[in-house]
Amino acid sequence: MNSISLYLHIPFCAKKCRYCDFYSVSFDERLAWRYLDGLAAEIALCKKSRITEGAAVQTIFIGGGTPSVFSGEALHSLCTLVRSSFTIAPGYEWTVECNPESFTNDKGVTLLEAGVTRLTFGLQSLNDRELSLLGRVHSSERCHTILSDHVLSRFTSIGVDIMYGLPGQTMRTLEQTLAAVFDSPYVKHISAYELTVADNTPFGRHRSILPLPSEGETAVMTGSLWELLEKGGFCQYEVSNFAKPGHACRHNQAYWDHKPYLGLGCAAHSYLHEKRWANVRDVNRYIRMVSNGLFPREFIETIDKKKLAMEIVFLGLRKVQGINEAFFQESCGIAFADFIQKDSIGQFVNRGLLEYEKPFWKPTRKGLLMADAIAREIL
Template sequence: MTPGAPDLKPSQTGPLGVYLHIPFCRQRCHYCSFNTGPYRPAAMERFLSALLSEIDLVGEARWAGGVSIGTVFFGGGTPSLLEGDEMEAVLNRLRKRFTLAPAAEVTVECNPESLTRDKAEGCRLAGVNRLSLGVQSLDDDLLARLGRLHSPVEARRAFNEARAAGFDNLSVDLMYGLPGLDLARWESAVGEILAWRPEHLSAYALTLDEGSRWASEGVAGLPDEDTVTAQYWALARLARQTGYEHYEISNYARDGFRSRHNQVYWRAEEYLAFGPGACGFLGDVRYGNVKPVERYCAMLEAGSLPLGTHEVLTPGQREAERRILGLRLTDGVPLPWLKDRRPLIDTWHSLGLLEIAGGRCRLTEAGFLLSDSLFVHLL
């Protein structure tokens, strides 16, 4: 551990989550603000070697041998640029240093153009049991405008090939509030995706985040707020009609297929993070690795952990986080967690934004829609 670095150590006894950041893409989408750079085979090779070293270094901690891992998430970037044997090498290194629970959920984010039948089979043989497919839109023009590399035809092909390769736990990512997207086209896309019967669906409204091309250059044709709101409600209605649970603000699942990994975040549980810019949470410390891939690799090649930032949360901060994260889920939080906000809770309840039942408070779908502005009051 370097001087000034926090004493990273889990405090929970149950299994931890693991997030692995794969920081390469073939092309940068115009709305993207993630920590990702151009894919080059040599850069991927160097990065993978650094990633394995990072797992080894963290795995040398005295507590590591006793840690069980309940979920693994390969995120990015474009993790589906990895070959099956590369994913297997990473999972084997986790197995060597920690205990990977036999029933662990292991997810890989995939872009349709890099998911072939062979790739899907390679993932499954490597021990991956869940794929999350970044479809985003089923409209040729919109996909091109977003800077995506796939067409709707490729998205359908990738989904079917993942099924044919034996995956019985598939998630699809969609976006709404996109430039030029009207309600009718959105309903048609949602209807088709739901007819595919993915086990899980994530749908996010477009945000122009700092670091994206659209945030710096602007983008024409964004729908007005009423249209975006109508798209949210159309999705909620269609998902309900087809048997999906709206279990988190932006996430829907068939019975038994909630994302176990994302629930680690929303339940304020602990997780390890590996890769450039990856953020973890252990004990009362939130930490983040350095973001530039070059610096990340160089630090690990020199035998150092690539820690960039950390923050020790006070009990008050932890409590506020637990409340806000818990209210993202339809499970809500125990009523006593909000006892100091009773007038606020009563107001939200009277406005139909919150329900109270069985000693718990939870946001309604109307509350989910306004959650960003509601959560400000809970800080």
């Protein structure tokens, strides 16, 4: 292994959003500093066990939670910890997730000086009614201020996340959100996620009274949104991801291409040496374990060739590029054609949902809309 990606999870947020089922807790300055010590302890454990020895870090992603909820000083310490602990390859990509309410120009400068190349902002919507329903703490005005902050011009790439399929959302409000994003000269990447309502969230508990769009309405909205994004110059490269040329997120591509990554922090996942593991989803337990010299793992599984083959199919059909059958055979030791249901793949080709462009099996635009269903069928 000579290259690797790095993920660091910051499990703190200003306030829990009503739809969120990621692991995060309310921000607490003292706990945040203890957590940083915990990250340093986990990195020391990883180095002692040599799991990343000899590997240069190609991409880094600091996600959450809300990393920008940290003070400038804490962000500086976090970046210094990363830089001093790993060999970072030339031409690396380094992303930090930020939320509009906690990002400031000063924090932007701190991140730039630390070597961060890319920021991504969780805007979700620029409609105040939608933001308040989601339980977000920022306003649309705050999004406008962030999107016009000149410090963004100094990063290699700026991304934003938006959501659709929201209760009461219309194509008109979605278009207003997009128009504001397109207006910013700095935004080069857009992740557009359909709202999923998880049972263990306030949205899940009140699902019956939420004015959610029907499946059909969401499908129409998805198609229209994708067209608008393409018209705005953002090319789709995955079901939920669109970028200006040269601005696709290399870190996410590493996940989808089954490259090795090390996840640090509570609730972080790793995939290394044919094993996948997840760290414990409890910040205090995480700190206790790493401080006592224990790996904070909650589960670990071996990714055998069959499991890997299934994952390549599921993730590959979500990418515009599709599944590379040569890569499939090389990684799984079996020809793609021998692994899948030949009849069903033929039907999807006839229905205009899949096409073959040697060596890629690619979903068409229509096929991308039902990528997961196609994957289930052909397996």
